[in-house]
Amino acid sequence: MGDFPLSPDNAAPFNRTDVPHMKWWGWGVDGVSFSYANMPAFAPFIKKVVGLDLETRVAGQAPSFDDLEVPPSRIDDDLVKALTEVAGADNVLTTAHERVLHTFGKSVRDLMRMRAGDFGRVPDVVVYPGSEAEVAAVVTMAAQRDFVVIPFGGGSNISGSLEPQAAEERVVVSLDMGRLHRLLDIDTDSGLARVEAGVRGPDLEAQLAETGWTLGHFPDSFTHSTLGGWVATRSSGMQSDKYGDIADITKGLRVARPDGILALRPLPSTSTGPSLREMILGSEGRLGVITEVTIQVHRKPEAREVRAYLFKTWEHGVAAMRAITQNGLPVTLTRVSDAVETSFSFATSKGSSGVEAMVKNGLMKYLKAKGWDLENIALSFVGYEGSSRQIGAIRKAVGRIVKANEGISIGTGPGALYDQKKFDTPYIRDFLLDRGSAADVSETAAPWSKLVTMHDEVVKAAHAALRQAGVQGAIMSHLSHSYRSGACLYFTFAFVEDGNPTIEKYDVVKRAIQQTFIEVGGTPSHHHAIGVEHAPWLEDVLSPSGYGVVAGLLESADPGRHLNPGKIVTTK
């Protein structure tokens, strides 16, 4: 009833070699990288704020795979044979390149270690299953033969959720889910699509678009990350204000566990004890391997636009975003950058962009005349979808709130630009690393009442940490993902060292930021998961008793520790 039949195309074979991978040493696909060729304000900004002189600090040589010393695989022929019987010889690989590709995610810590050839425990074999049955067979075999399974989606994780434990003595199997990429069906009455977990963002949206649907889930990693990865890490997309976090979007689940398939039918809501669905969400492979997800999909909107606004201060912008959300205005995205990030946005604008043009045409003069401190202004984006008439009505209501908070609209030009380049930011990290600077992100969420304090305290703590580490650097932030009770604050920080940036200095800054999240009343992560990177702050946010409950869940669900052990709860 209301089901959409399989299109013949997506039932075609999808082989291991069809599964795309990012560069082993950095973000994105080979041949694509960040360039500031058309950004005249970029180099001066980086020099002033981060202290990196792009004229004198030239890029080092690209890392060479041949220079790496990759620890040998510990798998024996017998297990290779058994895995081959399940998945086929083409889909069981022990080459150094495949194993390295599946060792890390893409945190700046991972990137630094990868470039340095600093391997801990590398998976011994990579398996590309072609069906849920093959996944289930490998997971069952893990318990029988006592090896470890780590599911791998797009490899974009930045919380250390993928790397095997350093002291792991058993064989480690990385299960690359990329071949499981099909949209299986759509229940059109209910807007529920059943999809294999290994599908990447663009492939999923393309399959949905064939019949006019969209998921509307666009995390920064969208082009490279997978549905299963989103669920396993509690991802949130840029348009979560409308479409919800992946936790809201996920209605049904299938998970391969050693004792069989855990299957949760799609339900709009249910009162059946502690939520098993909400245990699988964020479980990072520790409860099993997610093979299929039933997701809430939407009809593609008639029109969409992202409109930019300027506020006198970031605090004014925050107040406006809060009013928009708490008045129930159905916008798709709310975002407001602090003064430093606003300068960064201007600095990464191309010469012909809306913002640049506005600067030229005297907007800034006008604002100065109004008494604004131009060093302190905040750039904001609000997203709209629907019919032109609906968009018009919502925009008008937003306009009233913006005006009440002393902001002004600067049109859709900068918004269109933001929309175009929204997936490009992660490439900058590699660009900077090439030049001796480390940049990374930390993000949190907290109630509205704490957000301004959170921002100020985190900035203060980061600067103190940079001083303590003896490095020059910067931190900038934006608010995004608004909810009635609060929002996400997303911080980007960077520093420069004389030689290559070191993990020791990085840790000083990262830890100071994360610790402040806890102290002010936030979470160690709004949408990047725990992994091992954020594990030191999990007990703080769950309380010791609560931490014990989660640890007990993970231990009782996997007493043999075959399922990505050591992640989330590291003490067990």
Added chain:
Amino acid sequence: MGDFPLSPDNAAPFNRTDVPHMKWWGWGVDGVSFSYANMPAFAPFIKKVVGLDLETRVAGQAPSFDDLEVPPSRIDDDLVKALTEVAGADNVLTTAHERVLHTFGKSVRDLMRMRAGDFGRVPDVVVYPGSEAEVAAVVTMAAQRDFVVIPFGGGSNISGSLEPQAAEERVVVSLDMGRLHRLLDIDTDSGLARVEAGVRGPDLEAQLAETGWTLGHFPDSFTHSTLGGWVATRSSGMQSDKYGDIADITKGLRVARPDGILALRPLPSTSTGPSLREMILGSEGRLGVITEVTIQVHRKPEAREVRAYLFKTWEHGVAAMRAITQNGLPVTLTRVSDAVETSFSFATSKGSSGVEAMVKNGLMKYLKAKGWDLENIALSFVGYEGSSRQIGAIRKAVGRIVKANEGISIGTGPGALYDQKKFDTPYIRDFLLDRGSAADVSETAAPWSKLVTMHDEVVKAAHAALRQAGVQGAIMSHLSHSYRSGACLYFTFAFVEDGNPTIEKYDVVKRAIQQTFIEVGGTPSHHHAIGVEHAPWLEDVLSPSGYGVVAGLLESADPGRHLNPGKIVTTK
């Protein structure tokens, strides 16, 4: 920042004797009961549909407490003394009346057993703690002295979540949370209120209303149930379309566990592994005793109204409710009754009510002329809140959808009546029991695509079961609580026997309905919890592997089985 200070009033002492209780033998407070004095159509409806002749079948005598044989308390003086040291002598009771009051919830099974004096295991002592610290002390003592703690809110549960296990040999302590009733503070910027868990619905709304706030959570049990009970059973209120289920509303939690207070700060969203918040929700006391909840509250709306609509068939109404929800119209409630329940609504209308008047003024004639089958029409309610202007705009958009689905508006008269009597329905069960008829409810949720099939199959299964049981009876239903992907279907069934209705016959019907929920793709409960009543269907909806994960969670979190053992997962 933005905090609302305590009002002096709610900090006043709230003693055990201030805690209200329902009748030991039935719903609601003493002296209030259902009467059909002003409902001329009621007796004919009951005769026709349920087969009960209210003219000949007169009420039996009210149950007398003195006739009961209450099993003696098994507590020893030493433990009474220890509990008294914690909570004070006034708040530790072993009287038969207190113990009986805390033995059952209010399912029809409970009511039948209570009237029959059919006790299993009655709690040995009732404790009324006056603070979180006292709750914590009792819970810690439970582990140290090996007794069982069962938290008690308003006692309105209908899933058997409150009764001790029949074979329990240890002392059973019922922890009545009613003294913990205070609104502690409101973070006005974030709309977050911190509230003690034992507060009843009306008391909570009154405390919030003092400064213009509302929770907006109105389950049928609202007048008698508590915040902690709502959280522990995953309750849903009539206006969940706007305010969300209690699972959405609950942002922060404090739970007393044997190893200390489990504390979750309020967060708008978080990516920190399996959701501990979503484990406490629905945990029915098995993970600890909820002492405090931080809830999302809203400014009281300027205006509200409930408008009634008629549809040609229930299926037309369902299609309209789906369109309203999937078009994102911000209504507060959607509800549409099937033909039998529509007749019931008409039959319980008072002589002067809107519906009755309409019948008289020829509306039905008009509809008949339009070709409607009057035996088949469906009564629907849609709720609106906001400014008059907002309500007007939403009502207009709803009107278009209603029209497109061949429905008509019949104004706000029946809606106002629905609003007035919305908490009265449970009283009818006692009225019927007095006269030899058992009535109860079963509810589920499922995707939109399955709702019509679900309705038809459940009705068919119930009638088959009634035949099989050899009794006359009826079943009726409404859709309510709409979500983008589906909705709740709420069934009420009743049957009559020659003598008193028996649990054996009841079980035949109840089981047939619940089994059909599973087979068609629904949940065993949308908002009434599992307890022991729905436990036989939990494994079906979680799958065997998933059931094992939940069982493992409960066991690892309470290895000594001190926390309401045997609920939800009965095999462990």
